[in-house]
Amino acid sequence: MQTISVTDAVAMIPDGATVMVGGFMGVGTPERIIDELVRQGKRNLTVIANDTALPGRGIGKLVDAKLVGHTIASHIGLNPETQRQMIAGQMKVDLVPQGTLIERIRAGGYGLGGVLTPTGVGTVVEEGKQRIESNGKTYLVEAALHADFALIGAFLADYLGNLSYALTARNFNPVIAMAASTTIVAAEHIVPIGLIAPDHVVTPAPLVDYLVANG
Amino acid sequence: MDAQTVIAKRIAQELRSGMLVNLGIGIPTMVANFIPRDMKIFFQSENGLIGTGPIPEEGMAHPLLTDAGGRPVTALPGACTFDSAMSFGLIRGGHVDVTVLGALQVGANGQLANWMIPGKMVPGMGGAMDLVTGAKRVIIAMQHTAKGKPKVVNTCSLPLTSVRPIDLLVSEMAVIAFPDGKAMLMERAPGVSVEQIVAATEAKLLLADKIPEMQL
Numbered sequence: 001m002q003t004i005s006v007t008d009a010v011a012m013i014p015d016g017a018t019v020m021v022g023g024f025m026g027v028g029t030p031e032r033i034i035d036e037l038v039r040q041g042k043r044n045l046t047v048i049a050n051d052t053a054l055p056g057r058g059i060g061k062l063v064d065a066k067l068v069g070h071t072i073a074s075h076i077g078l079n080p081e082t083q084r085q086m087i088a089g090q091m092k093v094d095l096v097p098q099g100t101l102i103e104r105i106r107a108g109g110y111g112l113g114g115v116l117t118p119t120g121v122g123t124v125v126e127e128g129k130q131r132i133e134s135n136g137k138t139y140l141v142e143a144a145l146h147a148d149f150a151l152i153g154a155f156l157a158d159y160l161g162n163l164s165y166a167l168t169a170r171n172f173n174p175v176i177a178m179a180a181s182t183t184i185v186a187a188e189h190i191v192p193i194g195l196i197a198p199d200h201v202v203t204p205a206p207l208v209d210y211l212v213a214n215g
Numbered sequence: 216m217d218a219q220t221v222i223a224k225r226i227a228q229e230l231r232s233g234m235l236v237n238l239g240i241g242i243p244t245m246v247a248n249f250i251p252r253d254m255k256i257f258f259q260s261e262n263g264l265i266g267t268g269p270i271p272e273e274g275m276a277h278p279l280l281t282d283a284g285g286r287p288v289t290a291l292p293g294a295c296t297f298d299s300a301m302s303f304g305l306i307r308g309g310h311v312d313v314t315v316l317g318a319l320q321v322g323a324n325g326q327l328a329n330w331m332i333p334g335k336m337v338p339g340m341g342g343a344m345d346l347v348t349g350a351k352r353v354i355i356a357m358q359h360t361a362k363g364k365p366k367v368v369n370t371c372s373l374p375l376t377s378v379r380p381i382d383l384l385v386s387e388m389a390v391i392a393f394p395d396g397k398a399m400l401m402e403r404a405p406g407v408s409v410e411q412i413v414a415a416t417e418a419k420l421l422l423a424d425k426i427p428e429m430q431l
Contacts, residue, residue, distance in 0.1 A: 102298075121377075168264050
């Protein structure tokens with residue numbers, strides 16, 4: 001793990017990159033990294049996340065600034081700007097059931113090719129997908145997802161990069177931390193090693209490539 | 216009593232101590248207001264919380280403690296938090312006893328459409344498809360009609376949420392169950408006649424032997 005300024009962290013992310021972003025309606029999203037993506041004007045990003053939050057918040061800021069070319073999410077209903085750009089053909093949006101989305105990401109991080117899920121069988125979600133019968137039940141084959149970067153919002157990070165999360169800000173964060181080539185973390189508090197007890201570490205330090213420094 | 220209160224109060228009677236319950240946004244959320252004080256129910260928010268409590272008092276909201284709609288909530292004593300993979304493992308894995316959701320349409324066979332209106336409203340399915348596919352019991356809370364048109368229809372014309380039929384539908388007019396994939400009228404709201412319910416319903420309703428008034 002390396003500590004890095006938010007400027008240098010975001011400078012590593014090229015235009016057109018695929019980024020997984022933690023957070024649920026902006027809760028648990030690393031706002032400092034998002035703000036810097038907007039400041040540096042990274043374009044044509046593919047964003048994989050639960051939702052696109054609200055205008056002016058979290059991923060909604062990337063949408064407002066028209067930096068997102070493709071969104072893979074479970075819900076965009078609370079962000080009218082995402083819907084407007086989708087309808088205007090400015091942004092491609094793939095809607096994925098939330099449980100399927102998180103499992104596809106988990107599969108990507110856990111070395112699996114995908115998952116079998118009953119969710120979506122017989123609905124529009126099934127279009128273009130393979131069906132598999134197993135033990136008398138019908139499942140869809142849902143492919144794993146992987147990203148160039150995972151942008152993590154943690155509550156505590158220690159000097160090694162061990163992470164813990166607070167309350168409902170955990171959501172997608174520990175799962176995406178395993179599914180990207182490069183993991184960048186912004187934490188609310190950076191604390192000495194040992195302050196997060198071993199049993200309370202949720203994301204182990206070796207998964208973290210860069211920790212955004214304070215200031 | 217207004218329509219939403221009738222629906223929420225009646226659905227609250229379906230819940231039992233010890234159940235793990237997931238409430239959707241809107242009328243379903245109101246169900247929690249009508250649980251008897253001595254009943255201990257585990258309410259799940261799919262953004263990663265079991266033990267979801269009521270809206271905090273003014274000035275007590277925490278920015279990292281919200282429900283699935285992003286609104287501030289409280290956490291009751293004994294609450295726990297987890298990531299989205301576990302949250303949907305709980306849902307899809309059959310560990311949620313009851314989910315209460317809204318509906319755009321319910322078909323005569325109990326199939327549900329509640330996530331999009333093509334060309335008009337495409338919010339995304341969020342957790343709805345997983346909930347309807349995986350919860351042990353699916354209860355729908357909805358107004359019986361929309362702008363005077365029946366929402367309990369012969370066949371859903373809107374995209375389905377799941378092929379799995381719902382278990383119970385509660386509206387401000389009626390309680391309808393779906394045994395063997397057939398709509399059966401079980402109860403009527405106070406002051407509402409069977410004829411009125413049939414007239415407001417497109418789907419053919421089987422009539423239970425006795426169709427008592429809801430006890431609210």
